[in-house]
Amino acid sequence: MQSAAAFTRADVAYLSSAAGAADLDDVARYRLTDDTLVADAAAIRARFGPRAGVLVETTLLRRRAAAKFDAAAAAGWLFTDEALEQATAAPVARHHAQRLAGKTVHDATCSVGTELAALRTTAARVIGSDIDEVRLAMARHNLGPDVMLCRADALKPVSRDTVVLLDPARRSGGRRLIDPRAYIPPLDVLLEVYRDRAAVIKCAPALDFDSVRRLGFDGEIEVTSSGGSVRKTCLWSPQLADPGVRRRATLLDRGEVLTDADPDDCDVASPGRWIIDPDGAVVGAGLVRHYAARHGLWQLDPAIAYLSGNQLPAGVGGFEILDQLSVREEVLRQALSAHDCGSVEILVRGVDLDPDALRRRLRLAGHAPLALVITRIRSGAQSRDVAFLCRAASDDASGPPQRPPETPVPPVTPVTPVTLP
Structure with missing residues (x-):
């Protein structure tokens, strides 16, 4: 075949x-x-x-x-495997389109046209280009005759006075490209070519912010989540960023946005009733303290992303603490058996531990679904690993906890129209 x-x-x-x-x-x-x-x-x-x-x-x-886009639209589209793999999911594309509403946008790596489909509903005008003639032909089929398309190399700009949207390939031959300088085209080269332009560059979700700053990028870095996972990290040039904002987390499922301009005055203290694992966009953007401050939560450790509180933020899941344990397998096994545990979700941060291997060794034989949140508390000579035995939040999270945690941890204190040459 x-x-x-x-x-x-x-x-x-x-x-x-x-x-x-x-x-x-x-x-x-x-x-x-x-x-x-x-x-x-x-x-x-x-x-x-x-x-x-x-x-x-x-x-x-x-x-x-159909799982990534609107099923009706996907039914008539043409794709290649790599184009579909990298294509921006519909909710994220719509978010980008809203941020660029009213502007003239040139998608210079348009591929089969998924971003252009969203942009043409909000932008003043759109054009697309790509160096791959097959994907460009697919884009023409997918978008119809009304969108201006041309074949061009993204490293040789063919438009002026536009916002340029760029989505360098992050896979090659089925292999994921981790170093942004290995993107196709390379991120460092794109940043140089479009240094003085209003531009949006899509990157891998797990982008190293420090490495991008070292490449000379001085705008806003946005991490976007949808459907329970981080979908995209985007670089927004200073011309498109809000004043004073260099990091942004956009949680599309909740309609929530945080930036590094928001307050970040949260405490570090002993665990309350709940442990909250913040959305991946919040963690990825380095805005855990900002999220905690907004929702009345606090950190268990200043270097760990887990948060705690006595109430869950509205619409946010969490883990109700039933017990606090040492991270010794015999202790964990006994506690899980005492709670009739038959399946366990294991979350780990700051501790060198393989959750899957631990789960197999625990030899669960009960019925109840529970969770273990394993993390490090404090640092230096006082550092210790802690396991919290929890149950996931239910629809009724307002009643008293089944059992309070033992041995609390001590607190520590206007754009002009496009001109084609």
Whole structure:
């Protein structure tokens, strides 16, 4: 079967045609599951010959895309595997579009057009370009004739007086690229080429902020979460950032935004009733203290992201402390047995411990689902590892805890229209 990497302009022309659309409708009726793929592929090959590969691949990619985008929109789109893997999820793309509302935007690495689809609903005008002619042809199919598209190298700007959106590739040959200087195009080169432009550059979620600052970036770094996980880290040039803001966490599920301009005066103290593991965007943006200050929480340790409080912020999950234990396996095993634990979620920060290996060694035989939050408290000679035995927050989190924690930890104190040359 043909792989996504083998898509050609001729394939895109066929898939975009009425005949291709009809063939895709036929192939979509096959299950194409792990159990049926071999038989289904053989039947499709017998019927469609050399076009079977792109038909099956496109059908499978559309099914994957339905979970990332609006299902109705994904049903008619064309993708490559890597383009779909890197494409910005619909809620995040809509967020970017809202931040760029009213501006003229040039997506200079537009790929198959997922960001442009969101931008054209809010921006004054949009254009897209990409160096990959196959992805550009897919973008034309996906977006229709109304969006201006051209083939161009992102390192050779072809627009003026626009906000430039850039999404360098962070995978190559199926391998994730960790060093931003290995992005395609490299992040350091992009920063130099667009140093004096209003630009947004999308990066990997786990971006090292210090390394980006060392590359000379002096704008805002935003970490965005959606669907319970961090989706994207974006660099917003100083022209697009709010005054005084260099770090931002955007929690799309909650409609909450924090920045480093917000208050961060939170205490470090003994655990209360609840332990809260902040959203990944808050942790990634380094705004844990700001989040705690906003919601009346405090830190268990100044260097650890776990927070505590006697009440949960509205709509936020947490772990109700049932017991406080030493991190010795026999102690943990006895406590879990005493609470009839049959499954345990293990969260670890600041302690060198493999949660999966520990879970296997605990040999649980009960029925109740519980959690262990294992962390380090204090530092230096007073440092010690602590395990909190917890239950996850229920719908009714207002009653008294089942059992108070033992041996509390001592407190420690206007844009002009685009001009194409």
